[in-house]
Amino acid sequence: MRDEEIAAIRELALFASMDEKNFDELVQGSYLQIFPPGLQLISEGDPADFLHIVIEGCVELVATANKRETTLFMIEPVKTFILAAVLKDDVYLMSARTAIRSRILLVPADAVRQVMAKDGEFALGMLHELANYYRVSVRTLKNQKLxxxxxxxxxxxxxxxxxxxxxxxxxxxxxxxxxxxxxxxxxxxxxxxxxxxxxxxxxxxxxxxxxxxxxxxxxxxxxxxxxxx
Amino acid sequence: MRDEEIAAIRELALFASMDEKNFDELVQGSYLQIFPPGLQLISEGDPADFLHIVIEGCVELVATANKRETTLFMIEPVKTFILAAVLKDDVYLMSARTAIRSRILLVPADAVRQVMAKDGEFALGMLHELANYYRVSVRTLKNQKLxxxxxxxxxxxxxxxxxxxxxxxxxxxxxxxxxxxxxxxxxxxxxxxxxxxxxxxxxxxxxxxxxxxxxxxxxxxxxxxxxxx
DNA sequence: TCATAAAATTGATAAAAGTCAAGCTCTTGA
DNA sequence: TCAAGAGCTTGACTTTTATCAATTTTATGA
Missing domain, CATH: 1.10.10.10 (Winged helix-like DNA-binding domain superfamily/Winged helix DNA-binding domain)
Incomplete structure (x- = not known):
């Protein structure tokens, strides 16, 4: 990853106030990758290996049942996705695929959990990110049911x-x-x-x-x- | 609140590993109250003053729009509710009312935020609680749409x-x-x-x-x- | 125990949403 | 430039869901 990209990521609310050393630890094991449109990044039911962050592009979170498929959320830069699965070290509840060509940062899940446990600022950042997602999900549910x-x-x-x-x-x-x-x-x-x-x-x-x-x-x-x- | 009740609350995953002093700080400002069935505890749109914890009974989270109403979640003991609004110091997205006679612990929102900022273990507990809720919400959305x-x-x-x-x-x-x-x-x-x-x-x-x-x-x-x- | 109200069911009808098939329109690449 | 295919639209029809009204059932308190 280039230095300017690392600097840009550092600015994100999620990482902004965390310890420099811990940030480095997170970034070191991470990959920044470019994916073509329509590429399946994650399959629902798979274990959560990486926290994903959309740097550029757009990602669609979809779910399947009954041979039906539905789009639950569209994730735009700069946002994480599938945070909850990473946090709980559990399987993904949704699949993810690129809607357009996208640059995505992949942060190893165990590194996220480790740093979270020792860096309170990072944990608080995650808490806010997750609270935002929860509220989006509730709004979506209201929209759908009402x-x-x-x-x-x-x-x-x-x-x-x-x-x-x-x-x-x-x-x-x-x-x-x-x-x-x-x-x-x-x-x-x-x-x-x-x-x-x-x-x-x-x-x-x-x-x-x-x-x-x-x-x-x-x-x-x-x-x-x-x-x- | 009685000592045995405090002890019971202390056992909850959310509080279990936090610092004793911080726990006391949280509990000191809290109220444990009994509410009759059908009582409105929270109105959507109101600012989040208290984190609520159902100790006994059952609470219904509902939302309204278009003169329609829908029940989004049923909260059973021992669970928190409206955590995200407290965390973000924002308004509630849902109303809450008791489904049956219920005992509920009311923890002042600012105390929750203060303790969260200084007690990493408590922040991690909140993170897990919130991750659970997010996943419940996603499951509910899938259920509804598919x-x-x-x-x-x-x-x-x-x-x-x-x-x-x-x-x-x-x-x-x-x-x-x-x-x-x-x-x-x-x-x-x-x-x-x-x-x-x-x-x-x-x-x-x-x-x-x-x-x-x-x-x-x-x-x-x-x-x-x-x-x- | 009974009177009353609330909850639940049933029928008739209407609205909302899905399915299937056909046709149209826009890319997009040879 | 045009042909192929994907995306979108339209029509006919079915299924699902909601609405309104009338009963029946159940719960509740005097």
Whole structure:
């Protein structure tokens, strides 16, 4: 790993206040790797060997059962994933694959656990990271259990537009297939949901979305601080 | 609080290996209270003042949006709840109410954060507790997104029977209303789901359930280690 | 023990979501 | 530039789930 990359990682909230020596110990055994899109990084049920950190790109966390698959989370830089499995020295509950070409830092799980036990600052960093993930997971669960598909899409679009500058024009960051899976519906249903939203000023052209009637859309979506942030 | 109660709490994995002095500091500001059933302990959106620990009884974590309500988790002794909000010094994402008469220990949030910062063992205990919750939340999300209502009920019954001794006879721990909400369906639908399961050997009489054909039920339910544990 | 309320069930209907099949549209690489 | 394939959309239909209304059952306290 190059020095400038190490320095960038050091800045992350997770590592920022930990001891220099412990940081070195963590980084020494780590690998920084570039993966092509669509590559399976982790399979659910496997033991947790490495803590993963997305430095660049995007990773999709998916789960399977009943011959069905669903996308649970999309992980963007700079974030860890599968922290809980590493921490508990247990198997992964989700699979992970790159959504696009991605640079990922692999930190050996036993090193993470060892350093955590002796560096309180690092343990606190992990605690905060994990607390964030727990809350994201609870929000996702609320979104899924309390809203219909159309409502989930409407809120997703409002949030997306806000993140991209609230200009009323935004761009989907993923495949519609992936988006459908993330929103908990089939691709066919996503198409129809976009159709339903047309009367609320949502125009779709490929991945480009324009929201020309945010008031009506918001009335339909009923965004909630405790779900959408 | 009585000495024997303090001793019992001290035994919890969360507190077991922490420093005596720090433990005393935590306990000193805490209250142990008994609440009647159906009492609202926490409202979603409120700032996190206390870490709650269910010593006896049962607490339901619910969330609301769109004039709908859903039960996200049932917390049984001896477990903490709303740890993440306390940790992040943020608002609660869920409301909490007692399902039955319950004894609950209330630990001031700022004390928790202070002790956590200076006692590494306690921080590690919190980390494990939180990792457990995160994983429960992910399992719940998988259950919700990958299964139909009937499948969720079937798996719930198989797990319940296993927990209660795998005798093929078990007892629902909650109202059917509450169970329906927990399983992500309406009470009417729960009734019909029980009806559907009759042909798989599920007999219902009030809260008493008997499973006379576990093989067929299991074929339908397709339990998964990574969802049902 | 009975009256009352709450909980649970059942039926009828509607809405939401999934499935299957066909066709369209956009890449993308030869 | 075009052909192939993947991604997306649309239509017809089925399944799943919710809603509303009416009963029945169960629990509870006077």
């Amino acid at each position: 809203r219909t598909g159309v409502e989930r899409l409407a809120n997703y679009l409002i949030t997306l537009d806000t993140l991209q500058g609230a200009s009323g024009v935004c761009k989907l960051p993923h495949d519609k297939r992936t988006l459908a899976s993330y929103l908990g519906m089939t691709p066919e249903n996503l198409s129809r949901a976009f159709g339903t939203l047309a009367q609320y000023g949502v125009e779709v052209s490929g991945r480009k979305i324009s929201l020309s009637n945010l008031e009506d859309l918001t009335v339909l979506a009923k965004p909630e601080k405790l779900i959408d942030g | 299964r139909t209502g009937v499948e969720r009920l079937a798996n719930y019954l198989i797990t319940l029977d296993t927990l209660q001794g795998a005798s093929g006879v078990c007892k629902l721990p909650h109202d059917k209303r509450t169970l329906a909400s927990y399983l992500g369906m309406t009470p009417e639908n729960l009734s019909r789901a029980f009806g559907t399961l009759a042909q798989y050997g599920v007999e219902v009489s009030g809260r008493k359930i008997s499973l006379s054909n576990l093989e067929d039920l299991t074929v339908l339910a397709k339990p998964e280690k990574l969802i049902d544990g």
